Amino acid sequence: MNAIPHHHKLVARPVKFDFSNSPVQWIPNDPVCSHLINGINLILPAGEFWFCRVYNKALPYVKDPILMDDVKGFIRQEATHARAHQGAQEFLKQHDYDLEPAFKKINWIFGILLGESPLGIKQLEIKPLEHFWLITRVGVVAAIEHFTGVLGQWCMDNKSWDKADPVIADMFRWHLAEEVEHRCVAFDLFKEILPNPILFYLYRQFLMALVFPIFIYVLADVGRHLGKQDPDPAVQKIAHKSLFGILSTYNKQAKATDNGPTLTFITKATIRWISPKFHPETEGNTQQALDYLARSPAVQALK
Numbered sequence: 001m002n003a004i005p006h007h008h009k010l011v012a013r014p015v016k017f018d019f020s021n022s023p024v025q026w027i028p029n030d031p032v033c034s035h036l037i038n039g040i041n042l043i044l045p046a047g048e049f050w051f052c053r054v055y056n057k058a059l060p061y062v063k064d065p066i067l068m069d070d071v072k073g074f075i076r077q078e079a080t081h082a083r084a085h086q087g088a089q090e091f092l093k094q095h096d097y098d099l100e101p102a103f104k105k106i107n108w109i110f111g112i113l114l115g116e117s118p119l120g121i122k123q124l125e126i127k128p129l130e131h132f133w134l135i136t137r138v139g140v141v142a143a144i145e146h147f148t149g150v151l152g153q154w155c156m157d158n159k160s161w162d163k164a165d166p167v168i169a170d171m172f173r174w175h176l177a178e179e180v181e182h183r184c185v186a187f188d189l190f191k192e193i194l195p196n197p198i199l200f201y202l203y204r205q206f207l208m209a210l211v212f213p214i215f216i217y218v219l220a221d222v223g224r225h226l227g228k229q230d231p232d233p234a235v236q237k238i239a240h241k242s243l244f245g246i247l248s249t250y251n252k253q254a255k256a257t258d259n260g261p262t263l264t265f266i267t268k269a270t271i272r273w274i275s276p277k278f279h280p281e282t283e284g285n286t287q288q289a290l291d292y293l294a295r296s297p298a299v300q301a302l303k
């Protein structure tokens with residue numbers, strides 16, 4: 001599937017986006033997919049800066065020099081992604097969206113639940129527990145990166161965003177192309193830090209069983225939060241549905257329009273993770289991602 005040799009040097013592309021002519025409903029006639037995907041702008045900066053903090057702690061445990069280079073490239077790419085989505089947060093604020101209630105939940109997840117002392121449990125200052133907690137968080141990053149990688153490939157294959165706002169579409173496409181580009185790093189780092197194959201397999205499954213429902217819940221919850229603030233009462237009505245109702249509306253919309261990945265697509269990707277032979281290498285096409293990065297308007301503007 002992949003024409004590029006396995007090792008590929010990861011570089012950050014410090015792109016800039018000007019959202020001054022972009023609408024909040026950036027996918028035409030689709031407030032449901034627009035808000036749900038806009039919600040990602042609220043989650044990512046906190047999540048990706050957390051990835052960077054965890055990986056900086058994990059660096060001393062990386063023995064393989066190629067993996068070390070990949071992890072450093074990964075950190076630089078994720079920090080750049082986080083900054084781009086902070087710009088998108090400002091854009092939403094300029095359109096009078098109140099993001100603070102969603103930030104409270106997101107910051108609790110990445111700052112308290114997954115922080116240095118989870119839920120304030122000081123016992124983790126004991127060395128073996130501290131290391132176990134680092135392994136756990138590296139594993140959580142690997143599970144999340146499975147989704148960013150497969151969603152990245154979905155985005156590379158997608159055509160419906162061609163009719164969407166070009167700046168916002170390019171921001172997500174640039175980001176997701178880099179997710180495809182670095183899709184193996186988190187998995188390989190998790191394996192490096194937990195080398196026992198049986199423990200690695202079991203813990204990988206355990207962490208995905210936690211990450212998958214939380215990932216879907218947070219996406220739907222944040223999307224709902226934005227939808228409730230839409231000026232159109234019909235959209236507000238959808239956003240006041242239960243989370244199950246919102247997900248089902250989203251899924252129908254995604255299926256009919258291909259404006260977002262369906263829940264079936266995401267569930268199938270999660271099931272593939274169960275295989276003992278699973279590796280993200282086969283989950284995406286690096287060349288296709290690099291081809292997008294070569295023609296991305298924001299990347300071209302760097303030249």
Ligand SMILES: [Fe+2]
Pocket residue numbers: 048077078081148175179
């Ligand atoms: Fe990212």
Ligand SMILES: [Fe+2]
Pocket residue numbers: 078145148178179182
């Ligand atoms: Fe990533």
